[in-house]
Amino acid sequence: MESYSESYRKAGVDITAGYQGVKLMAPHVERTMIPGVVSGIGGFGGLFAPDLSGMREPVLVSGTDGVGTKIRIAQLLDRHDTVGVDCVAMCVNDIICCGAKPLFFLDYIAIGKNVPEKVAALVSGVAEGCVQAGCALIGGETAEHPGVMDAEDYDLAGFSVGIVDRGDIIDPSRVRPGDVVLALPSSGLHSNGFSLVRKVFHVEHADLRAHCEDLGESLGDALLTPTRIYVKPVLAAIGAAEVHGISHITGGGFYENLPRCLPEGLTVRIEKASLRTPPIFKLLQETGRIPERDMFNTFNMGVGMAVIVSRETADKALSALADHGCPGYVMGEIVPGEERVVLC
Template identity: 75%
Template sequence: MNNSHSASYAAAGVNIEAGYEGVRLMKRHVERTIIPGVVSDLGGFGGLFEPDTTGMNRPVLVSGTDGVGTKQRIAQLMDKHDTVGIDCVAMCVNDIVCCGAKPLFFLDYIAIGKNDPEKVATLVSGVAEGCVQAGCALIGGETAEHPGVMDADDYDLAGFSVGMVDREKVISSSSMREGDVILALPSSGIHSNGYSLVRKVFDVEHGDLSRYCDDLGQTLGEALLTPTIIYVKPVLAAIAAAHVHGISHITGGGFYENLPRCVPDGLCARIEKAAVKIPAIFPMLQKAGNIPERDMFNTYNMGVGMTVIVSRDTADKALDALKAEGCNAYVLGEITAGEEKVVLA
């Protein structure tokens, strides 16, 4: 039993015993994520991981960090906290897999107004689920109680991940050529970007998130809280099966900001706009907010959570590998010569 207790600290609004209870409750979720390489137990000052570098000539560590953003306000309003952890993991691991790295481990950080052990454990359950989907371990984290700074029910969830790839296998746009095929990996909806605009358009603070929408086949709140897809396993399978020349995680900034990040000068990602399979939530958002189409494609993923650019002769192999991992990818466009990095035609 931990005998640590401070009445003075508790009087200031910080309950350290609630923190201990939260750690106890989250342990079963963390245990789901244990993979070979995990060295330390939960609760130490640092998370230890011993990577397996067998077969690698020059192992390179790749890191990524992000948070859930204002999407977590939807979770707070709905009092549903078991999925935003998936978003938190997704926003990190989907970034680092873009260079071909396999995520190894993840750590989270929860700032909360009042430490509710059950709520914290529920948040961590989502993080653990995200780690399971990504094939990485949750080896540590931190919960910080912020009385007087945050409202009691408020929290902010963020984290970071570290992965590894052999230097010679890092995905590089230097191999990209005219005629390469752009594949779309479908999103589950809005994912975790642009929620400040979403909250304004749908007036979530005063609106009815529980109203059922026929076009969505679910309530508005359920649609807005749908977790971000984690693409790690499908993308790694595509890399193993095909010649991958570029990968973009379509996050904030949409097509116009994220596709150019993997396209070299002199080449253009030409997207067939008619080919984009757009989920119903996006037209609903666009109509309700009177948002110009270009702004939609410059803010949201519009149904494309990630793009993978492959050589034309291995495109079918990539599609087969992606579909074998449950990802119904499809052809979105091609790489052409051009000064603009991305064109939607």
């Protein structure tokens, strides 16, 4: 007998819409299938058998995050196929910081009213993020929340699990004075600071679709640009050079995130003139009259990831990054000092 509940539908939850959503998302999930996937979608748990050959002491590494209030931009534009990339990126870009390769991802969608096409669009973005990260989407959950969320509202979160050999874990103890700090360019704001962004640009009343000369595109397109995923280029750099530290520049900007990959007694000295900052940051700062310190303490300022390498292998790292579509550049160095981050 087909599963259906008229009483549940009258309460605001249409379980048949959920089944239709699974059918629509299936082709997107299929794109992410990699060796190791044991189960398809629809089971009670996602099964994955990792290849441990060549690993002496494998360590699992996990990361979880959501998209944050950037989702409001997607809702205002009625465009839902990009924020899934952000969701994956915020998780896999974290676990790569210790050198772990992402294996699989699971998502969670809470939505006011389950519209199968909207849910499928959200999952298509998640699948695209998984493809970019080289991991599998092995499960997820969509929960309809009538009476708790408005019909048009939703939230998206997820988590990823990766693996690294214990001897290859990248931790702050590796960083030395004289090391070079490489900047990996961001695609824009990524998925951080959007409560401030939405306030500055008055997004609830702004024409997000109008072309903006300062940006070369509409404000909406600039704000909705997906977070860059750094997994493949960073893994290539790790294989080619002596990588001593990696920092994902998210909410908290330079001042919060760079110290997370530093031992005590060392300072990251950044040359501000070297930074290649996209125009959205200048527009944001000028429109909101935001002090420079706050910009660097909230946003990535064009640097989505910082990779600390030995000076002798910096060129090898840059070459590996470029070969994988991520043209990094030198933005600073590690020096002795008690002040954790210095911008000069």
